[in-house]
Amino acid sequence: MDLQQIKQRFGIIGNSFGLNRAIDVAVQVAPTDLSVLITGESGTGKEVMPQIIHQSSARKHGSYIAVNCGAIPEGTIDSELFGHEKGAFTGALSDRKGYFEEANGGTIFLDEIGELPLNTQVRLLRVLEAGEFIKVGSSKVLKTDVRVVAATNVKMEQAIKEGKFREDLFYRLNSVPISIPPLRERADDIYLLFRKFANDFATRYRMPAIRLSSDAKEMLLRYRWPGNIRQLKNITEQISVIEQQREINGEAITKYLPYHSGDNLPAIITDNKKEDSDFSNEREILYKVLFDMKNDMHDLKKLVLDLMENGGVNAQGEHAQIIQKLYQSEDGDFVPGNNNVQPMTYSQPVHEEGHGPIQDTEEFVEESLSLADKEIELIKKALDKYNGRRKQAAVELGISERTLYRKIKEYQIER
Numbered sequence: 275m276d277l278q279q280i281k282q283r284f285g286i287i288g289n290s291f292g293l294n295r296a297i298d299v300a301v302q303v304a305p306t307d308l309s310v311l312i313t314g315e316s317g318t319g320k321e322v323m324p325q326i327i328h329q330s331s332a333r334k335h336g337s338y339i340a341v342n343c344g345a346i347p348e349g350t351i352d353s354e355l356f357g358h359e360k361g362a363f364t365g366a367l368s369d370r371k372g373y374f375e376e377a378n379g380g381t382i383f384l385d386e387i388g389e390l391p392l393n394t395q396v397r398l399l400r401v402l403e404a405g406e407f408i409k410v411g412s413s414k415v416l417k418t419d420v421r422v423v424a425a426t427n428v429k430m431e432q433a434i435k436e437g438k439f440r441e442d443l444f445y446r447l448n449s450v451p452i453s454i455p456p457l458r459e460r461a462d463d464i465y466l467l468f469r470k471f472a473n474d475f476a477t478r479y480r481m482p483a484i485r486l487s488s489d490a491k492e493m494l495l496r497y498r499w500p501g502n503i504r505q506l507k508n509i510t511e512q513i514s515v516i517e518q519q520r521e522i523n524g525e526a527i528t529k530y531l532p533y534h535s536g537d538n539l540p541a542i543i544t545d546n547k548k549e550d551s552d553f554s555n556e557r558e559i560l561y562k563v564l565f566d567m568k569n570d571m572h573d574l575k576k577l578v579l580d581l582m583e584n585g586g587v588n589a590q591g592e593h594a595q596i597i598q599k600l601y602q603s604e605d606g607d608f609v610p611g612n613n614n615v616q617p618m619t620y621s622q623p624v625h626e627e628g629h630g631p632i633q634d635t636e637e638f639v640e641e642s643l644s645l646a647d648k649e650i651e652l653i654k655k656a657l658d659k660y661n662g663r664r665k666q667a668a669v670e671l672g673i674s675e676r677t678l679y680r681k682i683k684e685y686q687i688e689r
Contacts, residue, residue: 275301275330283329284322287470288463292455296323303450304330309402311387311447312425314454317504323452324383324423333421336380339373344386351394353410362411374407374418381421387447388428388439398422399443422447431669457499457506464495467503471510482520484513489524497531567648650685653678657687 280286280297303310304327312320321340328338346354353362357372373382384390390398401407402422406415424447433439457464468486476483486494499505509530513522656667668678681687 280326284326286319286322287467288460290455290460290463292453292459293463296452296454297326299450299452300326301330303327305332307421308449309421309447310423310450310452311430311444312423312452312454313430314425314427315456315500315502316427317502318454318456319503320425320427320454321383321385323454324381324425327423328381328383328421331381331421333380337377338381338383339377340383340385341373342385344389348391351391352397355394356397356407356409358410359412362409366411369409372407372409374401374420375416377420378418379420381423384422384424386426386428387424388426388430388433390439392438392440395440395443399440399446402443402446457502458497461495464499464506465491467506468494468510471507472514475511475514479515481514484510484517485521486527487521487523490522490527493524493527493531646685649681650687653681653685653687 275283277294277297280301286293286297300310300323310324310327312323314320324340325338328334341355343351352358353366353370353372355372355374357370357375358366360366360368384398397407401418401420405417405419407418408415428439430439430444430448434441434444457467465486469483472483472485501508512530513527517526519526652671653667656670657664659670660666664678664682665675668675671678673681
């Protein structure tokens with residue numbers, strides 16, 4: 275089955291590289307029994323990939339069970355997944371099979387795996403490693419042959435650092451990772467999806483399909499879509515039902531694009547061959563550079579003041595003017611508490627043999643204030659700290675790995 279046939283069968287719309295790559299990996303890994311971890315933001319359509327894997331595998335005639343781990347209360351999730359014996363807890367009036375027993379020979383999809391309690395994570399790890407589990411309230415070990423596919427919108431590395439997710443379970447689940455790109459990185463697919471949803475709702479509500487003017491299309495493409503495909507579908511339905519006019523302009527569509535703490539900043543529209551930029555992350559690193567420069571200046575002022583007041587050293591002439599500039603406020607007042615500091619002369623040390631003053635041979639190099647130079651310096655420090663591992667360096671810098679890779683290439687940083 276080729277890529278286009280898979281898209282038609284599972285209702286997938288889009289031709290972006292990231293989406294095609296995710297489908298290709300799902301098809302390639304399907305014939306194996308390897309565990310798969312699907313990552314991506316909420317609303318990107320992660321639930322389609324487990325179905326592709328199951329239907330393309332030898333287990334397609336077996337059971338397929340999808341479980342939302344975040345929707346099951348912590349007190350009952352062990353019973354839901356692994357089953358329980360009669361009398362195991364209050365309300366356990368009879369024996370019950372869990373999902374892992376029901377899905378024997380098939381595939382189980384664990385959505386929102388990042389919400390799984392730590393105690394349940396231990397049980398799941400045993401299933402993945404040995405194919406064994408024990409029902410709640412029982413001591414009998416049961417066997418199961420289940421393919422596990424998991425999905426999450428949580429940053430798992432961060433969850434591991436915070437002790438919310440077991441590292442050994444993460445690596446066991448992450449045998450084959452599949453990443454679903456957010457909608458803002460699929461610029462060419464946004465309008466295709468909008469037209470599909472508009473036609474679907476026109477058929478459902480028996481009305482003409484809505485159309486977009488050129489400025490409305492532009493706004494649709496430049497919005498960042500924090501809710502991804504789910505948000506686009508909801509907004510399309512709202513416009514289809516509420517708007518009387520069937521052609522929607524930019525002013526009308528603005529009412530349906532809510533503000534989400536900066537998430538509606540314009541997304542960069544680029545060619546398919548280029549990586550999208552992440553303005554917010556770049557802005558953060560620039561702010562960090564500026565704050566570091568401000569702190570350096572503050573430390574310099576403090577050092578000079580300490581030298582003047584306690585170090586027995588005084589300035590006159592050009593040096594005094596420079597020091598006064600550092601401490602002068604905008605209205606001309608001298609900032610350090612004592613405005614009447616009397617200049618004193620520098621004492622000139624002499625050789626013991628009396629051969630004149632010692633010459634100061636220290637060379638002072640003016641620090642570059644270029645933001646680009648500061649960026650390069652921070653990137654090099656981060657790469658050195660993590661021995662060239664870009665993913666960890668990107669986390670340290672607070673930018674995406676894609677943005678870091680582009681900046682390394684842009685600044686020609688050799689690693």
